[in-house]
Amino acid sequence: MSKSKLAGLVLGIIGFAVPLFVTFPGLSLAGHFAMSIFLLAAVFWMFETIPIYSTSILVIFFQVILLSSEGFIDYSAMAYTPLPYSNFIATLADPIIILFLGGFVLADASVKYDFDKNMTRLLLRPFGSQTKYIMLGLMLVTAILSAFMSNTATTAMMITVILPIIARMEPGDPARTGIALCIPFAANIGGIATPIGTPPNAVVIAALNNQGLDIAFSSWMMYAAPLAIVMLLFAWQVLLRLYQPATEVIPLKLDGNLKKSRNAIILYVTFGLTVLLWVTEGIHGIRSAIVALIPVAVLTLTSVFEKNDIRKLPWEVLWLIAGGIALGISMKETGLAEWMVGSIAWDTFGYLLLLAIFGAVALIMSNFLSNTVTASLLIPLAISLATSGVIDGPFGMIMIGLVIALSASFAMVLPISTPPNAIAVSTGMVKTKDMITSGLIIGLVGLTLILLLAVIYWPFIV
Template sequence: MLKNDRKRFLLLLVIILVSLLVSFIPIKGLSLAGRRTLGIFVFAMFGWITEVVPLYVVSMIVVALSALVLPPVVEGLKYSYFYRALSSSTIVLFAGGFFLASGMQKYKVDSILTNLVLSRTGTKPGSVLFGMMLTTAFLSMWMSNTATTALMITVALPVIKYLSEGDPFRTGLILAIPFDANVGGIATPIGTPPNAIALQMLNAKGITISFGRWMSWGLPFSLILLLFAWFLLLQFFRPDAERIKLDIEGVKITGRHVLVIVTFIVTATLWLLSSVLKISSSLIAFIPPVVFLSTGILNREDFKSIGWDVLILIGGGICLGMAMQKSGLSSWFLQVLHLKGASLILIILVFGLLTYIAANFMSHTAATNLLVPIAIAAGGNITPVVVYIALMASVAMVLPVSTPPNAIAYSSGLIKTKDMARVGVIIGILGLILGLPILLLLM
């Protein structure tokens, strides 16, 4: 066994032992079911933070443990209850988004949009930067933040080669992409996994948020952060060049491109009007896979490449939330934090800050998975609290490890951690401050 493998095995063993210890030690105010769930919570937390095994594997273990250890100690609870987490309406909605994004990427509809925007931005550095940021944010509303960043980095690199080696604007152009991929994902329910987790856990409490309603606060929040980020990047990384040469390659449009574009327009429009038409967003999500798979737009290999691991990761988080609520662990956490009966504003701020700090050092999805169930136990008007947690997870982007888009941008070798941190901290603080009044005003 290799040295790294031994280290991972020992770390996994320690996590398991600590989780077992927590499960069996008597804790004041916590029932047997609560202690069992606390053990699962500890395993999930350290598993997601350390990534000792893949994140989706941790989620699978969470589902299996919940179904195994909780039904015997919670009266009337069946193991099949926890399987619902993997087949919830939110999982279906997100899967539909993945199929839509896969079709767009395969037929380069994203590149068509990028070319369309950049060909109209002009050649002034500020205009080029804004065009790239706007395109990145829009694509991230419908595609994964990681895929959007990977695409836009390839668009940015040819632009950067026309700038001199010492031009600070090179750094600004690259930094803009991960920041706006993260910010753009806020705007729609399918933009990023934390949004899906928030929606599903609210749905489990009988609170339904339509696609359009989410966008009514997510889109303004996203646009304001985009404009602020654009201003910051221009101030911190002032361009030396007055003009930038753009090398834009065209994409030949075929009938399949048209079908993908029409499917995107129809699906997105129906999602926006779902509350008016009284149609479930998850039902609409079947349109992309049905159209693309039946017409050959996507094939078996494309089907296999869909982000099933991300869906399982989200499902594990949903399952953990279900377990925490059924066992009373969420309420116990609130008592420990002395937030039971606290004002709505205080609860929002505390959980927003906790999420922001945690999500800078661990997966945004994992941070949301861990904190939303605790926030829900506060009772009362939980919608703004849960949505705020999802928003704060997305604005946590201080370090290269904070989010995959940051890591991709950092790997280009054109930015330093300090560059990412000084802009990321300011955007995060603005998000913390701005998110609260927007939520309370629009909700």
């Protein structure tokens, strides 16, 4: 075990133990247990003492034994009414998890039938062969795909597209770095555009749902997609200026045709229909999680997606999200979140400054930690700011939720910030210092823009 993991193990256990031995005034017994779980999870997630998804599983496990009505603690004479244990384990089937499951099935089926690859080649053709427009095309396609597929898989797929392009460019051409960087950036940015784009969105949406706030698929896109488009164009310009292409034109060979087998066609139709129903949720009102069952049902009943494919789904990501949702539930139910935010005089900060603080903290944290973990740790605190009246009720809750989710996705300074960044650096085409420079610019402008939207745009459409 490495030193940092060992440090995490020790700190995590200490963190878990402190609330068991120290009594914090104003916090209930259940709140103390919830704090133990929170500290353990926070430390383990930060130090990656154990894989982040197993920390999530541990969260649910401890909640069941310490905080549920079927657990080991007798809360009968206390103010806290323990939730049935099924509430904690039900986070694994939360509507947002089902939504992600539907997304995963679509994405993995697309990979299986090379839909992602061939679609990319088709979509790239209209962008011609001028270096700067090729780059724009690459970024747009990456962003669109990563809005519906995992950012990581999209990046990996796009890397297979750009490596041959880069190989055909002059060895000293700065645009090689630009092109290698544009992919992870576009994937990170594209992830914010839809609820299923990236896991932090899920954690935030689930937390809002638990407050009785439904966020329709189409509403999320109204909030976040414009930001994604603007930031994509901005990132394109930043990379073009930092890494001016030495050659105007790159000869492209983009051969790829959509497969036409029965299974592939079933996939295309299902994919199209599902996405159409998702983005029009505002019109027909069918919930996105229900729509998500369409690909799961259709693709499995037609054997387009088979048993082995189901086994290969990224289940650990669903566990990770579920743990984040569960953590929020226990922090809210036990009063821990309220107690934690209650110790700071937030009212002195002002609304915008408050959003700025949460946005900046999310941005900084997620540069070093998993984006989902960042959202999981921050959203319970943010929600209780709203429930305790520091910021304005449901509207404020949505604002601060958006700020956290979106800021977490703008963390792209380091190779460790996101898996797409790690992949780009691993190609050897990008130096970490290049990533820091452009990632910092995009992150800071992104955060500023988010705060701007919170003032001039969201209030009018929420």
